[in-house]
Amino acid sequence: MEFPSRDLELATRQATLESDTPQIVGPQVVLGQGGFADDDAxxxxxxxxxDQSQWYVADSLHQARELAGKVQGRRSSLEPRPPLELPEGDWALTLRTCWVEPAYLETDASWCNPQDEPADPVANGGAFGGKIASDVTDVARELAQANDRVVRVLWSREDTVRHGPKRPPVSVGLRADGSGIFRLARTDHIDERIRPLLPKCEIEQVTIPGPPTSSAIRGAGWAEVEMLRAGLSGQAGWVTAPSGASAKATIANELISVEVRAGSPLDWVMFRSYCIGAAHMAYSWVTSEGLSVDQNGDVHDLTIRSFGVLRSSDTPEI
Known part of the structure; x- marks a missing residue:
């Protein structure tokens, strides 16, 4: 496929539109000047x-980690399991999901001058909705004022897994007419994503031990509903996101074919990149990903490789 010459301002607008967060597109990004939250501290x-309960402040990252007694995360032998039991009933279709990790690249970070506002942790990356409620900005402000110095606040990968929000696991039983029980981990504002698409279904939120959940995670709630609707109808048709954009995907002969209805692209390269990324994310989620969480709610998989994210070399052509 050939692309016309690129206007990087339009590419930046396209990326910002797709991610719903401010973005930067240009050669400076690949040179390490992408404008992430901690880049200009x-x-x-x-x-x-x-650590699990408090913050440690020092002159360097190494010293702060020593004070906190940081231990490198490991991959567990504990297998991911759906944490919710299936509702009792005679169902035409059921769905149970595990905990999964958003696995965004840049971990939560912010910095703050005592007299200024803290840096936005989202910065040049949306984190699939995982940073919207991050506490690093509040912590940076408090610590900067307490120490009367500029303070960088950094989450490790282990922190994002233990404390960062996840999409709520679900356990659903549906009858052929779309009625049934949609059980999920208690999550604020998730009902409004589910009820319009499954109006006959009872939504049952339950409190379970585990990491926090959020309806801001990409596709949380409504993506699971669309899986169920496709299962009931016996075919995967067009899916419309809450934003109004629509897409359809099919898998055949080791090929993922994607069609989208999203208006005229401002930048074809960026537009195509987001389509490919979304297809990989969805395929990886439903075929490979899972996070090991024990009965007490403690997360055991603390490395990128342990999340089950499908490698690009193992992904069908898109």
Whole structure:
């Protein structure tokens, strides 16, 4: 496929539109100047890291990690399992999902001058909705004011897994007419994503041990509903997101074919990139991903490789 010459301002607008967060597109990104939250922190800033219960502040990241007693995360032998039992009933269709990790690249970070506002942790990356409620900005402000110094606040990969929000696991039983029980981990504002699409279904939110959940995670709630609707109808048709954009995907002969209805692209390269990324994310989620969480709600898989994210080399052509 050939692409016309690119206007990087239009590409930036396309990326911002797709991610719903401010983005930067240009050669500076591949040179390490992407504008992520921690990229422009002053060199003499204090550094704060956390353990399970408190923050530790030091002159360097190494010193702060030593104070916190940080231990490198490991991959567990514990297998991911759906945490919710299937509702009792005579169902035409059922669905149970495990915990999964958003697995965004840049972990949560912010920095703050005592007299200014903290840096936005979202910055040049949307984190699939995982950073919208991050506490690093509040912590950066509090620690900067307490120390009267610029403070960088950094989450490790282990922190994002233990404390970052996940899509709520679900356990659903549906009858052929779309009625049934949609059981899921208690999550604020998730009902409004589900009820319009399954109006006959009873939504049952339950409190379970585990990491926090959020309806802001990409596709949370409504993507699971669309899976169920496709299962009931026996075919995968067009799916419309809450944003109004629509897409359809089919898999045949080791090929994922994607069609989208999203208006005229501002930048074809960026537009195509987001389509490919979304297809990989969906395919990986339903075929490979899972997060090991024990009965007490403690997460055991703490490395990128342990999340089950499908490697690009193992993904069908898109």
């Amino acid at each position: 002053p060199e003499n800033a204090l550094v704060a890291v956390r």
